[in-house]
Amino acid sequence: MTSVSPADPAEDAGPAAPAAVTVVGIGADGWQGLPDDSRTALRAAEVVIGGPRQLDLLPAACAAERIPWPSPLRPAVPGLLAAHTGRRIAVLASGDPMFYGIGRALTEVLGAGAVRVLPHPSSVSHACARLGWPLEDVEVVTLVGRPAARLAAALYEGRRLLVLSADAGTPGEIAALLRDRGFGPSRMRVLEQLGGPKERTTGEDCAAHWSRPPGDPLNLVAVECRRDPEALRLGAVPGLPDAAYEHDGQLTKRHVRAATLGVLAPAPGELLWDIGGGSGSIAVEWMRTHPFCRAVSVERDPVRAERIGRNAERLGVPGLRVVTGAAPAALAGLPAPDAVFIGGGLTAPGLLDACWAALPVGGRLVANTVTLESEALLTDARRRHGGELTRLAVAHAVPVGGFTGWRQAMPVTQWAVWKTLDSPSGADR
Structure with a gap:
């Protein structure tokens, strides 16, 4: 077999292939506000695609065929580009195409190397x-x-x-x-x-x-932003006041909620399964940690499921997906989670095993309970999969006659585990 030495990239790479699409950012100042590179790209184009407002900003001297984006836009991108394969395509965008603009969709469809972007100052x-x-x-x-x-x-x-x-x-x-x-x-x-x-x-x-x-x-x-002094103050970290939620008593209380989110450790782009959503507080505060955090709240009670949706909208995360149904059956078909929280339904047959199996390596599972029966299940889960068992106890000062004493809330047992290659049963994913 003849051995071949690696080619020198500097000698053999050749000129880069031209971009399939040129995206031109244009402002409210229209053609006269464009730099020379942008004008040249539009004059050379055989097809210009854009919104009607942007297309109307072009002068008659731009002889390219003008095609307005259909609605809805995003699903139409691949087919519209494919219909004009082989032609010089320019796309008009408002301002900077890569800032909440069409540039993102085009690079996702074609790849960054096939898109040339000529930005304009954004609004x-x-x-x-x-x-x-x-x-x-x-x-x-x-x-x-x-x-x-x-x-x-x-x-x-x-x-x-x-x-x-x-x-x-x-x-x-x-x-x-x-x-x-x-x-x-x-x-x-x-x-x-x-x-x-x-x-x-x-x-x-x-x-x-x-x-x-x-x-x-x-x-x-x-x-x-200026807050009304009488309005409820909502902070930027987990542990919002209980009064921020509409609920019927099925609510992970503030201090336990803060501790739970700390162990779940949300990160941008990650997906949470919130099982036994109740009022949706864990999913809501997971999503509030970063705009890219995603969550699915699974709740078997239709009244509570609707309430979760209202809480999500009021607290600024209307993208929370609510699934009405009982787990584990309701988990079928959901996208794989990065983390799972089980706040209710622990005694449902197969629930813990289904959640563990759904987690990839690196995923986290946290389960809270206040009952002895569910606590026994968590103790067994820790024996099988590792992790930590923690008892969370909170007491509040309340009047006792003319004095003040402590009133203990029901203690919460929490099992938290990270799935790693070294975890018991953790190498199957």
């Missing part, structure tokens, strides 16, 4: 420049194609938010949500057509008194 950059806000100190929340309820998770005293609007009615929705969530004193400004000749900023007003009529649909809302 967020323009807004920070107008407001004098340092960009790194601002949180951006998009409501484009997303429910306004997700804004609630970003509301903290003194926080500066830039909210990307879906349409002309979004500022009014934001004001209503701020009032409902106890942030009526927050200051709002609406910035329209940023970077273009029709740019306009409304005067500052508080959400509690917001009565401005809808303006231009191309807008962004700047919010300086």
